[in-house]
Amino acid sequence: MSGCDVLIALGLIAGAVFHMTMQSCLCELYKKPLLTLTDVRERCVITKDILASCETVKTNAKNWMELTRCSYCDAYWLIEYPFSEHHGGGPQCAYRVTGLKPEHWPVGITQKIRQLDEDRAFFDVLGPEVGPENCQHVVCDRLRISGSAFCIQHHFESITNCFTSNELYSRVKRFLGLG
Numbered sequence: 001m002s003g004c005d006v007l008i009a010l011g012l013i014a015g016a017v018f019h020m021t022m023q024s025c026l027c028e029l030y031k032k033p034l035l036t037l038t039d040v041r042e043r044c045v046i047t048k049d050i051l052a053s054c055e056t057v058k059t060n061a062k063n064w065m066e067l068t069r070c071s072y073c074d075a076y077w078l079i080e081y082p083f084s085e086h087h088g089g090g091p092q093c094a095y096r097v098t099g100l101k102p103e104h105w106p107v108g109i110t111q112k113i114r115q116l117d118e119d120r121a122f123f124d125v126l127g128p129e130v131g132p133e134n135c136q137h138v139v140c141d142r143l144r145i146s147g148s149a150f151c152i153q154h155h156f157e158s159i160t161n162c163f164t165s166n167e168l169y170s171r172v173k174r175f176l177g178l179g
């Protein structure tokens with residue numbers, strides 16, 4: 001290897017190190033908000049890598065949440081334990097948060113997403129509307145489902161206070177300030 005080759009090799013190594021340093025933050029890559037339980041599960045898998053560039057700002061012992069800030073780009077990440085019933089508290093799940101008021105803790109979202117997912121699964125197994133009696137809701141001319149006095153939508157509404165599974169996702173979006 002000539003002296004020139006060594007210089008080129010050193011240059012390549014320096015370039016690679018520089019490149020790695022610049023790539024050390026995943027904040028842009030994972031800034032998409034969490035909407036579904038699948039999003040939450042996928043985020044749990046990558047959370048350790050995301051947090052590699054982050055430092056703790058504050059922790060909340062009451063709800064096990066933690067606020068961290070990225071050392072590279074100053075993005076804030078909130079950490080929750082969405083499956084806290086699991087052994088050891090379950091995996092961490094980090095998601096981007098903005099517009100923070102330092103005196104308040106942001107509201108957690110992963111438990112809400114889990115609840116909505118359960119509601120949607122519940123909705124999906126209801127029905128069909130076999131009747132022959134009509135739904136007992138005041139203004140409804142649909143037939144009742146088996147095992148209930150109501151049609152599928154009014155049965156669901158009486159249990160979850162939501163009208164349809166689409167409404168569930170609207171609720172998630174409103175909750176996240178997206179719609």
Ligand SMILES: [Zn+2]
Binds near residue numbers: 026028072074075
């Ligand atoms: Zn960052």
Ligand SMILES: [Zn+2]
Binds near residue numbers: 141150151152
């Ligand atoms: Zn009905």
